[in-house]
Amino acid sequence: MIAKTSPEVGGMGHPIKRKEDSRFIQGKGNYVDDVRLPGMVYGHMVRSPYAHARLKSINTEKAKQLPGVLAIITGEDLAKANLAWMPTLFFDKQMVLATGKVLFQAQEVAFVVAEDQYTAADAAELVEVEYEELPVLVDPHKATDPDAPILRDDREEKSNHIFHWEVGDRAATDRDFQNAPVKATVHAISQRCHPAPLETCGCVADFNKATEKLTVYLTSQAPHAHRTLFALVGGIPEQNIRVLSPDIGGGFGNKVPIYPGYVCAVVASLTLGVPVKWIETRSENLQSTGFARDYHMTAEIAADKNGKVKALRVKTLADHGAFNAAAQPTKFPAGLFSVCTGSYDFENSFCEVDGVYTNKAPGGIAYRCSFRITEAAYLIERAIDVLAAELKMDPAEFRRKNFIQPDKFPYKTPLGWTYDSGNYEGALDKALEMVGYRELRKEQEEKRKKGELMGIGISSFTEAVGAGPAHTFDIAGIKMFDSAEIRVHPTGKAICRMGTKSQGQGHETTYAQIVAQELGIPASDVIIEEGDTDTAPYGLGTYASRSTPTSGAATAMAARKIRDKAKEIAAHLLECSEADLEWETGKFFVKGAPSKSKTIQEIAFAAYTNIPEGLEAGLEAVNYYDPPNLTFPFGAYICVVDIDKGTGEVKVRRFVAVDDCGNVINPMIVEGQIHGGLTEGLAIAFMQLIDYDENGNVQGGTLMDYLIPTAVETPHWETGSTCTPSPHHPFGAKGVGESPNVGSPAAFVNAVVDALSHLGVKHIDMPITPWKVWKVLKEKGVVS
Amino acid sequence: MAKKRTVQVKVNGREREASVEPRTLLVHFIRDYLGLTGTHVGCDTSNCGACTVVLDGKNVKSCTMFAVQADGSELLTVEGLIKDGQWHPLQEGFKQEHGLQCGFCTPGMLMSTYALLQRNPKPTEEEIRWGISGNLCRCTGYQNIVKAVQYAAGEMANKMTEGVAK
Numbered sequence: 001m002i003a004k005t006s007p008e009v010g011g012m013g014h015p016i017k018r019k020e021d022s023r024f025i026q027g028k029g030n031y032v033d034d035v036r037l038p039g040m041v042y043g044h045m046v047r048s049p050y051a052h053a054r055l056k057s058i059n060t061e062k063a064k065q066l067p068g069v070l071a072i073i074t075g076e077d078l079a080k081a082n083l084a085w086m087p088t089l090f091f092d093k094q095m096v097l098a099t100g101k102v103l104f105q106a107q108e109v110a111f112v113v114a115e116d117q118y119t120a121a122d123a124a125e126l127v128e129v130e131y132e133e134l135p136v137l138v139d140p141h142k143a144t145d146p147d148a149p150i151l152r153d154d155r156e157e158k159s160n161h162i163f164h165w166e167v168g169d170r171a172a173t174d175r176d177f178q179n180a181p182v183k184a185t186v187h188a189i190s191q192r193c194h195p196a197p198l199e200t201c202g203c204v205a206d207f208n209k210a211t212e213k214l215t216v217y218l219t220s221q222a223p224h225a226h227r228t229l230f231a232l233v234g235g236i237p238e239q240n241i242r243v244l245s246p247d248i249g250g251g252f253g254n255k256v257p258i259y260p261g262y263v264c265a266v267v268a269s270l271t272l273g274v275p276v277k278w279i280e281t282r283s284e285n286l287q288s289t290g291f292a293r294d295y296h297m298t299a300e301i302a303a304d305k306n307g308k309v310k311a312l313r314v315k316t317l318a319d320h321g322a323f324n325a326a327a328q329p330t331k332f333p334a335g336l337f338s339v340c341t342g343s344y345d346f347e348n349s350f351c352e353v354d355g356v357y358t359n360k361a362p363g364g365i366a367y368r369c370s371f372r373i374t375e376a377a378y379l380i381e382r383a384i385d386v387l388a389a390e391l392k393m394d395p396a397e398f399r400r401k402n403f404i405q406p407d408k409f410p411y412k413t414p415l416g417w418t419y420d421s422g423n424y425e426g427a428l429d430k431a432l433e434m435v436g437y438r439e440l441r442k443e444q445e446e447k448r449k450k451g452e453l454m455g456i457g458i459s460s461f462t463e464a465v466g467a468g469p470a471h472t473f474d475i476a477g478i479k480m481f482d483s484a485e486i487r488v489h490p491t492g493k494a495i496c497r498m499g500t501k502s503q504g505q506g507h508e509t510t511y512a513q514i515v516a517q518e519l520g521i522p523a524s525d526v527i528i529e530e531g532d533t534d535t536a537p538y539g540l541g542t543y544a545s546r547s548t549p550t551s552g553a554a555t556a557m558a559a560r561k562i563r564d565k566a567k568e569i570a571a572h573l574l575e576c577s578e579a580d581l582e583w584e585t586g587k588f589f590v591k592g593a594p595s596k597s598k599t600i601q602e603i604a605f606a607a608y609t610n611i612p613e614g615l616e617a618g619l620e621a622v623n624y625y626d627p628p629n630l631t632f633p634f635g636a637y638i639c640v641v642d643i644d645k646g647t648g649e650v651k652v653r654r655f656v657a658v659d660d661c662g663n664v665i666n667p668m669i670v671e672g673q674i675h676g677g678l679t680e681g682l683a684i685a686f687m688q689l690i691d692y693d694e695n696g697n698v699q700g701g702t703l704m705d706y707l708i709p710t711a712v713e714t715p716h717w718e719t720g721s722t723c724t725p726s727p728h729h730p731f732g733a734k735g736v737g738e739s740p741n742v743g744s745p746a747a748f749v750n751a752v753v754d755a756l757s758h759l760g761v762k763h764i765d766m767p768i769t770p771w772k773v774w775k776v777l778k779e780k781g782v783v784s
Numbered sequence: 785m786a787k788k789r790t791v792q793v794k795v796n797g798r799e800r801e802a803s804v805e806p807r808t809l810l811v812h813f814i815r816d817y818l819g820l821t822g823t824h825v826g827c828d829t830s831n832c833g834a835c836t837v838v839l840d841g842k843n844v845k846s847c848t849m850f851a852v853q854a855d856g857s858e859l860l861t862v863e864g865l866i867k868d869g870q871w872h873p874l875q876e877g878f879k880q881e882h883g884l885q886c887g888f889c890t891p892g893m894l895m896s897t898y899a900l901l902q903r904n905p906k907p908t909e910e911e912i913r914w915g916i917s918g919n920l921c922r923c924t925g926y927q928n929i930v931k932a933v934q935y936a937a938g939e940m941a942n943k944m945t946e947g948v949a950k
Contacts, residue, residue, distance in 0.1 A: 017882075018879070018882065021878065021879040021884060021887075022879070024884055024887030024890050024891075025862075025875040025878050025879060025887075025890060025894065026822070026863065026865070026866060026871075026875070027820070027821070027822020027823070027861065027862035027863045028822065028863075029822070029888075033821075033824075036819075118805065118807070118808075196922065197886070197888075197922055198824075198826045198832060198834060198886065198888040198921070198922050198923075199824070199886070199888045200826070247887065248886065249824070249826075249886045249887070250888060250922045250923055252922070281827075281828045282827035282828050282829065282832070504885035504886025504887065504888075504923045505885070506885065669882070671882075672882050672885060672923075672924060673885075675924055675925030675926075675927050675928065676923045676924050677925075679924075679925035680922070702827075702828070702829045702831075703829050703832060704829045704831065708831075708920050710913075710917040710918075710919075710920065710926075711914075711916045711917055711921075711926035711930065712914060712917045714925055714926050714927075717925060717927055
């Protein structure tokens with residue numbers, strides 16, 4: 001149980017208003033594009049119109065003659081500094097600027113620097129590039145065909161196959177399938193999509209030739225890791241690099257990798273000695289930076305006649321595009337995809353993933369998810385529904401029958417994860433009650449008699465978030481701990497800095513609430529700073545819902561160190577022994593004499609003015625927290641849809657989301673995160689797709705055709721919660737930002753399939769557009 | 785490069801002018817020449833609405849106009865919402881109802897809903913949703929933005945009533 005603080009203190013559980021809002025609603029946010037430095041110049045990227053072509057020549061003469069143009073950098077120029085290629089975050093390398101050939105449409109070919117952004121764009125148009133087109137590989141299923149063009153002739157292995165990864169007991173799983181009386185199979189594509197945060201990626205690189213210090217204002221979810229990578233790859237001493245990640249306009253995984261534009265801006269600033277700004281356009285963002293998903297998956301479940309699942313077998317083809325630029329822990333080529341057994345108690349499982357190259361933009365990053373967990377949750381929740389339909393069982397009952405039971409935690413999955421805590425039935429029961437499940441099923445029956453199409457979809461997902469632990473998780477070799485440093489000032493106010501970086505999650509408020517909870521210093525008296533690598537302690541950044549599980553934990557641990565020291569000071573001030581003191585939010589008092597007490601503010605003052613002999617002055621602490629395990633939030637989502645038979649349009653009538661993320665820091669912020677994640681899930685289920693034609697031309701490259709829901713398409717979300725604390729987190733929290741995006745796509749798709757199941761429909765791939773549904777209705781003779 | 789033209793606007797109550805190329809987009813004029821960086825750029829196809837400002841009383845996407853087209857106009861940007869140190873009820877509403885997360889769409893949302901409430905002081909939920917349908921948000925799922933606008937509409941109605949009562 002978490003002690004309840006007063007609203008004035010504003011510790012955990014209080015829905016306090018966000019500290020960061022004031023500047024944003026007054027137009028005083030400071031995003032990277034708002035950074036203006038004296039003498040600053042602008043970069044613009046020249047990109048390939050072809051998906052696969054030999055680079056015959058680049059003529060920059062005309063462009064150079066345009067007044068205002070300062071420099072044009074090509075791959076050949078970078079090669080001289082050994083920077084034409086850079087390592088990706090996953091054992092591959094990626095061209096910064098093309099040399100030899102281009103491998104995807106919109107690939108970076110040259111970087112133009114000019115005095116203003118209009119001139120830079122003009123000059124980019126004047127760069128003449130001669131290409132010789134090569135055969136294009138778009139379909140990942142054809143990547144390993146004998147006649148497929150080999151894309152990466154830079155690699156020793158002359159193959160488009162990147163990796164094979166498998167986990168689980170193949171023999172035991174196969175045996176279960178041989179003997180199983182009931183089996184179900186689903187082929188499902190988690191389609192290529194893009195996080196598309198509203199702010200695109202960009203930077204201002206500022207190299208000061210006099211001090212030799214490089215300052216990079218960067219749209220970065222992981223500023224410390226990026227600083228280290230700049231040092232390792234660019235050869236700049238790390239103490240001379242300062243990465244500043246100011247306000248970030250959404251990330252969702254898109255701002256984890258390092259992109260060629262950043263490197264070019266740094267090179268240009270090193271060369272010219274002036275600040276260079278590079279901000280990509282939306283189209284550049286969608287066409288060239290970290291895409292997500294593109295998993296082509298097959299799941300099979302073996303079960304007994306009563307509907308008890310026995311084994312899960314998963315085979316997946318992963319399309320990584322031209323370079324494997326996945327941003328995930330190095331031991332996991334397919335991320336945490338092997339959490340695909342979900343909330344269910346399987347005896348045996350086997351999962352294999354093969355990655356291939358195609359002529360598409362490189363990736364794939366974790367789009368609002370903990371490294372491929374969205375793919376996994378979608379697959380298992382789809383497969384469970386297919387099997388329930390096969391057995392003609394109600395999908396809620398079927399889930400209940402197969403859930404991992406609360407008394408089995410900590411629960412070891414057949415694919416090697418240890419779930420910390422869970423109560424899946426509790427969350428599902430709550431969601432069923434909130435939505436009025438029985439009545440809805442009756443209504444559906446009535447509607448079917450009248451020929452109307454209504455569906456109910458369930459998703460009882462399990463998430464795995466909060467990486468570390470360091471023994472298992474690292475990014476490019478850097479262990480995935482995270483940090484917090486707290487300094488309490490003489491007047492009892494505090495400043496705290498973390499290794500994470502908010503992109504809208506509200507860290508300035510929630511971390512302050514943790515300090516308030518632990519020390520009794522009101523949250524309003526606590527300033528949170530992140531994103532300056534010169535001042536904040538080292539950390540791996542914010543993605544994979546890891547801020548609360550790691551830096552949040554570090555904040556509590558650092559606060560507890562401060563409390564220990566505060567106790568020594570209090571004993572000195574109260575002239576008693578430490579053993580006689582007890583803590584109550586915000587103060588130490590003498591046992592049995594509560595009037596004899598010292599507040600944390602009095603103690604802080606004494607830490608600078610009246611220090612006990614033998615004790616160091618000051619009241620501050622730092623903690624680098626390495627979590628003992630991931631945390632496993634979960635939830636039960638229920639979606640109700642009506643389908644228009646004439647147009648194939650799916651209307652989401654209701655959506656109930658019950659989330660369990662353990663103990664909650666700020667329920668208002670958690671609910672906001674759920675709303676946002678559900679909306680992105682809706683987009684994935686019904687709208688978002690980065691598609692390519694047979695020539696490798698990107699079909700979802702602008703917001704005209706990469707569809708993002710507006711307020712009109714977005715339904716009203718109904719939220720609820722249960723609370724199953726994490727047993728290993730210092731205050732029992734689990735992380736939540738990604739749950740709604742991970743859990744919801746399956747609920748939407750299950751609802752649509754449920755609406756059409758009586759017609760024999762077993763699966764429809766996302767995005768479920770009206771056209772796709774209409775085609776199904778036509779095929780099934782529902783519309784003529 | 786075409787000959788520069790002088791553009792004069794009254795922005796947030798102040799007369800400002802600058803000499804720009806005729807092709808300069810209004811949003812770049814606002815951000816780069818007037819130094820008002822609260823107005824954002826989120827796309828290049830007029831879809832996202834992060835650049836929305838109020839021009840002569842109407843909400844416009846400032847990425848879809850040239851600065852020269854705004855010559856002689858009156859502009860209101862997010863920086864001009866605060867009056868005599870008092871937040872506009874919409875600003876208060878966005879904070880109270882948690883209508884923002886990353887904050888990038890927020891200035892555009894504020895300006896679109898400012899114009900909406902000028903046109904329609906008592907919008908229904910559906911009218912609010914249509915009113916912000918030219919503004920994309922990737923964080924909030926819009927639900928709390930709707931509540932923020934309802935909060936502001938209520939506050940503004942209260943002020944009107946108080947005004948009448950006096």
